[in-house]
Amino acid sequence: MPDFSIGVDLGGTNLRISAISTDGQLLEKITLGVKVALGRDHVIGEMCDAIHRLTAQYKDSGRFIGAGIGVPGIIDMESGMMRKSANLPGWEEYPVRDEIERRLGARVFLENDANAAALGEAWLGAGRDADNMVMLTLGTGIGGAIILNKKIFYGMNGMAGEFGHVTVEPDGVPCGCGNHGCAERYASATAVVRMAREAIESGKAPALARAATPDAEFSAKSIYNLAIQGNTDAQGIFIRFGRALGMLLADLVNVLNLDMFVIGGGVVSAWDAFAPTMFRELRERSLVYAATAPDSPAQKEGASAAIKPYTRKKTIITQALLGSDAGLYGAARLPAL
Ligand SMILES: [Zn+2]
Secondary structure, X not given: OOXXXXXXXXXXXXXXXXXXXXXXXXXXXXXXXXXXXXXXXXXXXXXXXXHHHHHXXXXXXXXXXXXEEEEOOEEEOOXXXXXXXXXXXXXXXXXXXXXXXXHHOOOEEEEEHHHHHXXXXXXXXXXXXXXXXXXXXXOOOEEEEEEEOOEEOOOOOOOOOOHHHOEOOXXXXXXXXXXXXXXXXXXXXXXXXXXXXXXXXXXXOHHHHHHHOOOOOOOHHHHHHHHHOOOXXXXXXXXXXXXXXXXXXXXXXXXXXXXEEEEEOHHHHHHHHHHHHHHHHHHHHOHHHHHHOOOOHHHHOHHHHHHHHHOOOXXXXXXXXXXHHHHHHHHHHHHHX
């Protein structure tokens, strides 16, 4: 029987814990509606109890090699502490990894949630045949990760891959990071709702205003539904979304020239509303993409001619395959790397 590990996804609302074999089989998945608001010690206690249950249950089917935990925040890899997390108040400057290791008596690895999702996709999802990839997770913001030779590229301080804060509009809307016009202010679930609200308030989107009134929630999903039903104001928001994402991807493709760029996160289900604009923007702005796009109509363009002899391989831009489980698989992969 293959060995197994535990993958944990510590989100803002749910705590999910899985037992996954080292050959990628999901043995079991537990979702705990743990209240993060009840505090760090409560969450860690619930997590360790669930991990103990799973390891006891599968101890006869293979060796338990350790646990990986995906967390929303910046981690100091050496100390195993959280350096910064907007969603987990009270977790900073606390030895999260060492404390969980002590309770489990096993090796524990912490990883940023965007990196964990990318590792999952690289292992068993869209990137399983790619050695090098970038993953963008579109949610409340844009999570980013760079995988080189199947491993995370961390940068000097573990902060590489902050793609959400790449400028796509020099004089655009302010961002919490201090910059203006960051990509995640235009291409995330939060951005869709903000742009829709602003369009309605400006009085320039009457079709959206009429449609929005009975919709108390007014989520990115409901705006997407309006777009596919033909609401031109809603379509315009996803065009803006696609433009921003295309600009960001154009920069990434030009700089990195990687095999694959995987786009995941909840809003990726609006693919058909934003992808045509995204690909058009990408072709227009990135000479590397224009030269390496799969069966590219752009091969006729002048930009591609100079690079053509060096680029027999194609740049693949595609949707993530594992959905919200990507982070669980990626976290479970950590003890085996
Ligand atoms: Zn920013």
